[in-house]
Amino acid sequence: MKKWILLLSTTLVFAKFAPNSDCKSCHPKIFKEYQSSMHANATIFKDPIHKAVWLKNPLHKKGAYRCARCHTPAANNMKELIAPNGIGPDPKNPTQNDAVACAYCHRIKKIKSGFITNKNIISPEPKKYFGARKDHIASPYHQIDTSNPNFLQGNVCMGCHSHKRNKFGLNVCSTNEKGELENTRCTSCHMPQVQGSVSILRKTATHAFHGFAGAHAHSKMLAKYVDIEFLPHLKGFEISLNSHIPHAMLLHPARVAFLKVIVKRGGKKVFTKVEKLVRILGANGKPTPPWLARAVVKDTMLKANEKRDFFYDFKLESGDRVIALLGYRLVKPPLAKKLNIKDPLATKSFILKKAVFIY
Ligand code: HEC
Ligand code: HEC
Ligand code: HEC
Ligand code: HEC
Ligand code: HEC
Known part of the structure; x- marks a missing residue:
């Protein structure tokens, strides 16, 4: 026994x-x-965004890589890796590299x-x-x-x-x-x-499919779950985002989504407007890193199954092309600067969906 x-x-x-x-x-x-x-690619060796946030996290000073539980869960030295003893992630350990x-x-x-x-x-x-x-x-x-x-x-x-x-x-x-x-x-x-x-x-x-379509890779496979709709008015027009996603469009607090609306008349841009969709964590109304945050200080992210209408006070003329781009960046540019992330992928603008309407 x-x-x-x-x-x-x-x-x-x-x-x-x-x-x-x-x-x-x-x-x-x-x-x-x-x-x-x-x-x-969830390790600090392969994901520069994860690495940059890890280096700023107070657990890094303590030498306790508790992120391993989700980012390198097959590590054969899990106990030592998450304990505050400073051994830290090891690029030579194949079980950690298996992410x-x-x-x-x-x-x-x-x-x-x-x-x-x-x-x-x-x-x-x-x-x-x-x-x-x-x-x-x-x-x-x-x-x-x-x-x-x-x-x-x-x-x-x-x-x-x-x-x-x-x-x-x-x-x-x-x-x-x-x-x-x-x-x-x-x-x-x-x-x-x-x-x-x-x-x-x-x-x-x-x-x-094991490419796990998401914000980093294969996002085009997910574009069909958000519709972009157009409705002209007498004095202007409306663009609506209609989400069929059962969770917020983006989840990680580093992200920023945007809706860019352009009107072209005879090939020339006559109107441009960008809306930002974010979820900002902080304390006392100011943004902080996630580990210091006590509240959500701002949340304009497109929510689960939400339909949101954006009104534009711009009079369209017959033949105008209205272009709507729904996209995002993995890391908000000011945050990328603070975290000293040099990898261009972090702030690159990804387009999830583009729609063109002719008035
Ligand atoms: C053992 C923990 C774990 C499990 C289980 C897991 N994931 Fe993940 N997943 C992660 C981690 C960690 C990341 C982030 C990696 C990174 O960006 O460094 C991630 C990233 C992703 C991404 C990419 C997000 C982006 O920004 O591109 C998608 C999509 C995803 N997971 C979907 C799933 C789905 C669907 C399942 C279930 C079938 C699943 N995950 C199960 C840990 C897990
Ligand atoms: C409970 C599981 C879990 C733990 C513990 C965890 N993460 Fe993650 N992490 C995830 C998942 C799941 C994702 C993907 C989220 C998404 O894309 O919406 C992720 C994504 C990230 C990202 C975004 C990566 C990218 O490429 O955009 C960063 C940064 C990150 N984690 C940092 C950390 C750090 C630093 C730690 C440890 C202090 C940690 N995480 C611990 C589950 C976890
Ligand atoms: C020697 C060949 C072989 C190796 C090596 C192998 N598999 Fe498989 N696996 C198969 C076969 C055959 C099937 C059944 C495929 C079918 O029914 O068409 C299968 C099916 C599966 C399934 C599907 C279960 C289901 O029916 O939903 C999973 C999960 C799986 N393998 C995981 C793994 C993982 C993880 C590894 C590596 C650690 C692995 N396999 C290595 C041959 C292998
Ligand atoms: C984040 C979790 C996760 C990881 C990592 C993962 N799988 Fe899977 N895998 C799943 C899930 C969930 C399913 C069932 C998918 C479904 O319900 O359609 C699946 C299905 C499968 C199947 C059956 C295919 C089918 O059509 O259902 C095989 C084979 C398989 N996985 C092998 C692997 C191999 C090999 C790897 C690594 C190269 C791997 N998986 C990595 C979660 C995972
Ligand atoms: C109806 C389709 C749908 C279902 C069901 C769904 N998602 Fe998503 N998911 C999406 C779309 C669309 C995105 C946005 C991708 C983008 O912007 O590139 C997304 C994004 C994500 C991301 C990346 C977010 C980020 O900030 O990096 C993760 C992680 C994720 N989903 C996990 C999950 C998990 C876990 C479940 C199950 C509870 C789930 N999703 C169910 C459609 C779906």
Whole structure:
């Protein structure tokens, strides 16, 4: 009995994950897509934005890389990594470089709700992977379990993406403020079925997209979930954003979205207006870094399923082209400056959707 308990506790504490490279030979399409996702690039070695914020975070001074729980959850030295002892992330450690690893995600057995963040409960069986595809052949490398409700409901994401509170109890990354997203199929939009086989051992028409369409990569795949509408008036016109997203358009507090409206007459710009959509955290009405914030000081972000109308007091003439661009930057430019992020990707303007209307 004693031996059994010992064995069980060691497998729980030292749960090791098969490396991503093990999956490549049989799942080449999924492996390749995954390399382009932020899950494969969530480390401070590959994500300059994450690195810059980590360097400013007070936990960096303490030497406790607690970010590992979500950014490098397959690390084999997790305990030391999150403890305040200064060992810090190690670029030579392959288990840290596997970032949000294939085997880690596919071993999430349950999600435990928590006040600060939720927590993933990992299955102790290293070679049994959860999936949602009922129709499958056997794999010579691993077992397959398609009975896990989090995979079947498409929300196995909520252990890391639900919420994150700071020491003042403020939800700084509020995907799921009141648990309203528990029954949302995140996979339906972020992992749609795309062409190509699941594995090389059997031909299937499609597989779940593992590039995880998001703000960094493949955002065009998500454009259809926000409509841009145009309505002319006697004295001006209206552009509406109609969101079909079950969460705010952007979630991370570093982001800024914008709606740029241009009117062209005979090829010349005769009107330009830019609206900014942001969620700013702070204290006493002023912006602060997330770890010092006590409140949301401003929130103009497009909310879940919101339709928002913007009125323009500009009289259109017949033949005018009204161009509406809905886009965003990953990091607000003044913040990028403060964080000393040099990577141009951080402040590049991404266009999620463009619409042109002729009056
Ligand atoms: C509970 C899980 C969790 C923890 C712990 C966590 N993060 Fe994250 N982090 C996420 C998720 C999920 C995202 C993606 C959010 C999004 O894009 O909306 C993210 C995104 C980020 C981003 C944006 C990256 C980019 O490229 O735009 C930064 C910066 C960041 N985290 C910093 C940190 C730092 C620093 C720590 C540790 C002090 C940390 N995070 C701890 C889950 C976590
Ligand atoms: C030797 C080949 C092989 C290797 C290596 C391999 N797999 Fe598989 N895997 C398969 C086959 C075959 C299937 C079933 C495909 C089908 O039904 O068409 C499969 C299916 C799956 C499924 C789908 C379960 C479902 O039905 O929804 C998951 C998840 C999975 N593999 C994860 C992994 C991960 C993670 C790795 C790497 C750690 C990996 N596989 C490595 C062969 C392999
Ligand atoms: C183990 C924790 C974890 C799990 C589980 C997880 N994610 Fe993530 N996810 C992250 C982290 C951390 C990031 C941010 C990486 C970065 O930017 O450095 C991220 C980033 C993303 C992004 C990219 C956001 C952007 O800014 O481009 C998308 C989209 C995403 N996750 C969707 C999902 C979906 C859908 C699921 C469930 C099927 C899921 N995630 C499960 C940790 C996780
Ligand atoms: C109806 C489609 C849809 C569903 C369902 C959905 N999302 Fe999204 N998600 C989007 C769109 C659209 C964006 C905006 C992407 C952009 O602006 O580039 C987005 C953005 C994101 C981002 C990036 C935000 C940022 O600030 O970087 C993350 C992370 C994310 N979603 C996670 C989730 C999770 C977790 C779930 C499940 C609870 C989910 N999404 C459900 C459509 C959806
Ligand atoms: C962030 C979590 C996450 C990561 C990381 C991840 N997967 Fe998946 N994977 C899922 C989810 C969720 C599904 C089920 C998708 C659905 O319901 O359509 C899935 C489905 C699959 C399937 C079955 C394909 C299908 O059409 O359902 C295979 C095979 C697979 N994953 C292998 C991998 C491999 C190999 C990697 C790494 C290269 C990987 N996964 C990384 C969450 C993840």
